[in-house]
Amino acid sequence: MTESIKDRVAIIGVGCTKFGDNFDLSYEEMAAEAAFLALKDAGIEADQLGAAWLGTFSPGQGHGKASVSLADAIRLYNRPITRVENFCATGTDAFRNASMAVAAGIYDVVLVLGVEKLKDRPARGLASEGNHAYQHDGSTAPGIFALAATRYLEEFGIERDALAKVAVKNHYNGSLNPKAHFQMEVTEEQVLSAPMVAYPFGLFDCCPTTDGAAAAIICRADIAGRFRDDYVLVKGLGLSVTSGRPWFEPGYNYTGFQATSTAALEAYQMAGIKDPLKELDLAEVHDCFTWTELSNYEDLGFCKKGEGAHFVGEGRSSLEGDLPVNTSGGLKSSGHPIGASGVRMIYEITTQLRGGAGARQVRDPKLGLVHNLGGPGSVACVVILGQP
C-alpha cells in the first residue's frame, strides 16, 4: 500500500431493502428498490452517476452475471459498470473498488449496489457451488466453517454455550432492526437445543438463507458538502486473500483467519488506528456462524486469540458494551444475501454515524468498522468509516 484512502471518499447516500424471504420480489425489483432509496437519500438523480459497481456472488436465472443486471434494473445505460465477485466479501469489495476509482478522481459520484437472490433456487443452503467434483465432495458452507470451530473449541477448551451467546446478542439487536430478516429474540437454551446442522453448529448458530439488496452512493470527499452535511468519510480499506483450500494447507492451525488480520492491518494503517478496541466505536463483522464472530473479535485485534468467548461472555460486544459488535443483528438476524451483506453493513455503520439507528443507536459514534469474510475464510475485506 502506498497511499491511504483516508478522507478522500465520502458516502452521501445509502439504501437497503428489507432482508428476508422476499419470495414475491425479483432480483431486479430488489436491486431497483435499494438503488432508488440510496439515490433519494443522496438527493440525486441516476443521471448524475458517473459509474457503478455491482456485487452479486451467485448469478441465477440470468441475473447478476454481469454489469447488465444493474443497468437493466435501474435503466442506467451508457455508463461504466463492473460486476464484482469475491465470495462473501463481494459487497465490501465492490465498495472498495468503487472507492479507489473515486479517490483516484476518475469518477465524481458512483453507485455501489449489492444484490443477492438466494430464495429463488430449489436447493437449501449454499452447498456445493464451485466445488471440485471429488476433492471437496460433501462440503457445505456450515461444514467448512464448522471444521475451524471444532478445532477451536478443542484447543481453547470452549463449549457451545459461548457460541450461543453470540446468537442471543445478535438476535436481540436484530429485534430492534426493521430491516433484519428475523426480528425475534432467542434464549441460550433455544440455541443449544436447536437441531444440528454441522457440528458444532445448530440451526441458531447459522445465519439464515435470505434475499436482499443494499446500496451506497459515494463521491469525492471535497464535493460531499454539496449533497449533505452529515456525510460519512471512508477512513481505511483493506483486502487480503489466503488459500481457497485451507484443508490442504500443511500446518494450517484452523483457529482463525489470517485474511481478516491482514486486511484489518491495512485498513487500520490507512485510518491511523493503533488500538482498535479503544478507537473504534462499533463494528459490523461477518458472523456467518456464531463461532466466526468469536474469531473475528480476535482476528480484528479486539482481543487476543482464544479470548473471544470472554469478550462476548462479559458483554463487551453488546449494545452497551465497550465495543458494540453487530448492532444491526449481524448476518445472524439479517441473513446473508451474499453480494448484499457487505453493503448492508456499510448502510448500518453509516446510519449509526449519522445518529439514525433508533433503538439500537450507539452513543456518539466517531469511527465504525465493516468486516466481510468469504470462502473458507480466504478473502477478507475491512472498511473503516468515520465522521469528517
Place this chain on the structure above:
Amino acid sequence: MVGITDYASYVPRYRLRRDLIAEQWGAKSLGGSKAVANFDEDALTQAFEAASRVIQRPELSDSVDALYFASTTSPYWQRAASSFIAAACDLREEIETLDFGGSLRAGTGALRSAVNAVSSGSNSKVLVTASDVREGAPESVEEQIFGDAAAALVVGRERILAELIDQASLASDFFDEWRRDRDRYVTSLTSRYTTERGYLANVVSVAQRVLKSADLKPEQITFVALSSPDGRAHRVAAKKIGFAPEKLVEVPLDDGGVTGTPLPFSLLCKALDLAKSGDFILVVSYGDGADALLFRVTDTKQPRPQTRDSLTLEVPSYGIYRRFRDFTRSAAEDGAVISNVMFEKEEKQNVRLYATRCMNCDTLQFPPTGVCVKCRNREGLQEVRLPRRGTIFTFTKDYLYAAPKLPTVLAVLELEEGARFYCQVTDIDPDKVKIGQNVELTLRRLKEGGGMHHYYWKCRPV
C-alpha cells in the same frame, strides 16, 4: 514351484442382525449377524481393500504384472474393475488386468488362471482378488444367509507360502442358484434334490478326483476350505468325502455369511493363518461345477496372528439396510460431475493419490502442484505417493449433505509426513469421532453422475 506368496481377506465393518431381517417379515431368524457393505462400498471397493493389504510395500506393487478381479456383482457390465483397482493401487500401466465373472467359481477360476500364467512364464506375479456384494430377494432365506466380503491372493514363484500341487475341475449346467442380467436378486432353488444333485454331487466328485490324482487320503489333509451354499451343506459334503469335521475351516455364517466368489479365498486365508510347514490345504469351490485346489504349505510360511477387526458397527434397522443397498443401485444422478478430460488429467491425484514434495522447503502437499504452497518454488518439485495413514486434525458432522445415513462426518487429516487431506470419514459412529484419531484412506463409491459411478477416497478409523 508356483503358489501363494501373500494373502489378505476383507470383511466390511457393518453387521446386520438377522433378527432385524426376520422381524421385518415375521419370519424365523437364522440368528447371528451378517456382514454387510456400507452404502459407499461395492464389489470393487471391497476388492481394493483386500488388494491394498497385500500391496503395502512399493517393491511388491512394482513387481505385480497382472491383477485379476473375480465377482458376480461387478459395478459395471463394461468397464474393467481390475483396471481401476490397479490404478488405485498405483500399479504400473504395463500390466495385464482381467475381470472374471459369471459364476461363484470365478474366484478359484481366476486363481487357477493365475497359477497357469505364472507356471507358463507369461507372468511373474499375479494379484488375484475376489469380491461380492450379493443380494438375496427381500423376505427370502438368502437375504439372511448372504454376506459381503473380499479377499486377495498373490501368486508367484518366490517366497511361496503354499505351493499348488494339484487341481481338478468339473463343469455343470445344473440349475440351482443364478442371476440373470435383468435380475437384481439371486434366485436360489432349495430342495434336497437340488443340494444332492448339484452341490454335493459336484463337490464330492471333484474332491475325490484331486485326492486320487495327488495320491493322498482324506486323513492326510490338514485343512479343508470348502465353499457352502447355505452355511451347512459343506459339513454333509465333508462327511461324504471322509474328512473329519474338525478339519473343516468354518464358514462364518454367524458373523459374516455366505459370501459368493470370495468364500473359498476367505476360507483359504483362515487356513493359511493357522497352517504350518508341511500341512495340506484342500480348497473346493462350487458354482456351475466345482474346482478343487490342493496346496502344500512350505517352510517359508510363518505363523500369522489371527486379528479381528474390533471396529464393527451395527446397522440400526432393516430400513437403513435397504437404504444402504439402494444407494449403490439407484442413487439419484448428481448431474454430470466430471468430464473424461478432467478425470484423465487428475487421475494421478484423484485415483493414484500422488502429491508433490518441494525439494526446496521439503513441504509435502496435495493436490500436486507446479508452484509450492509454502515457498512458491517452481523448480525441483517431485511427484511422490501420498501417505495413506494419519490422524484427524479437525472434523464436522454435516446434516445438510444428502446421504443414506446422517450426519456425514468430514475431516481434515494430518497424514504421515505432514501433508493435509480432506475427505469424508466412513465406517464410523459419528458420536465417536475425535481429534487425533488414527485413520487410513480407503477407496469408496462417492456418488453417481453423468452416467458414471464416481469413486474417491474417504478415511476410516483404524
